[in-house]
Amino acid sequence: MLSKPAKTLVIGGNIWYLGEGMLGPLFAVFAERVGGDVLDISWAWAAYLFATGAAMMVASRVADARKSQARMMMCGYAxxxxxxxxxxxxxxxxxxxxxxxxxxxxxxxxxxxxxALYARFEDRQHECTTWGL
Structure with missing residues (x-):
């Protein structure tokens, strides 16, 4: 059902989210250890969300213009x-x-x-199943 590129993307994405999920619960403890409080954690999280939103608009335009989705994704992972x-x-x-x-x-x-890459390699006959993975 999944093509080899789609399978690779699913495995890579799952590893990414596993790592993020393991770090999340420790974030507050870590921030407190370096002298931060709840307000510092809130500012750090807001900075993350702002950077993600602002940079995503720019990065997606650049990726479309240069057709370099795979390279940009790997740069993001690195x-x-x-x-x-x-x-x-x-x-x-x-x-x-x-x-x-x-x-x-x-x-x-x-x-x-x-x-974008996952949409390119998805199984067109089983779209919901493909995106549900």
Whole structure:
């Protein structure tokens, strides 16, 4: 039912979300450890969401114009890995904010390009099942 490229995208996407899901519950504990409080966590999360939204509009236009969806998606995954590794060097709420901005940009590079590639390789006869995976 799934083509090989679609299967690869599903596996890669699941690994991405597994990693994000494992980090999420530890985020508040980590932010408190570097001297942050609830307000700092809120600012860091808002920065992540803002960076994702603003960069996603730009990244999706660039990906369409240059037809470089696969490269941009891989750059997003690589930047996500680098920024996640950056958590090891966070020692203040400002550092946390910078890492969150980087993760937002990484998400903006990877998400729309993943969706475009998946739509290109989906099984047209089983669209709901394909997107339900």
């Amino acid at each position: 930047l996500n890995a680098a920024c996640t590794f950056g958590y090891l060097f966070v020692s203040s709420p400002l550092h946390l904010l910078i890492v969150q901005l980087g993760l937002g940009i990484a998400n903006a590079l990877a998400t729309p390009t993943w969706n």
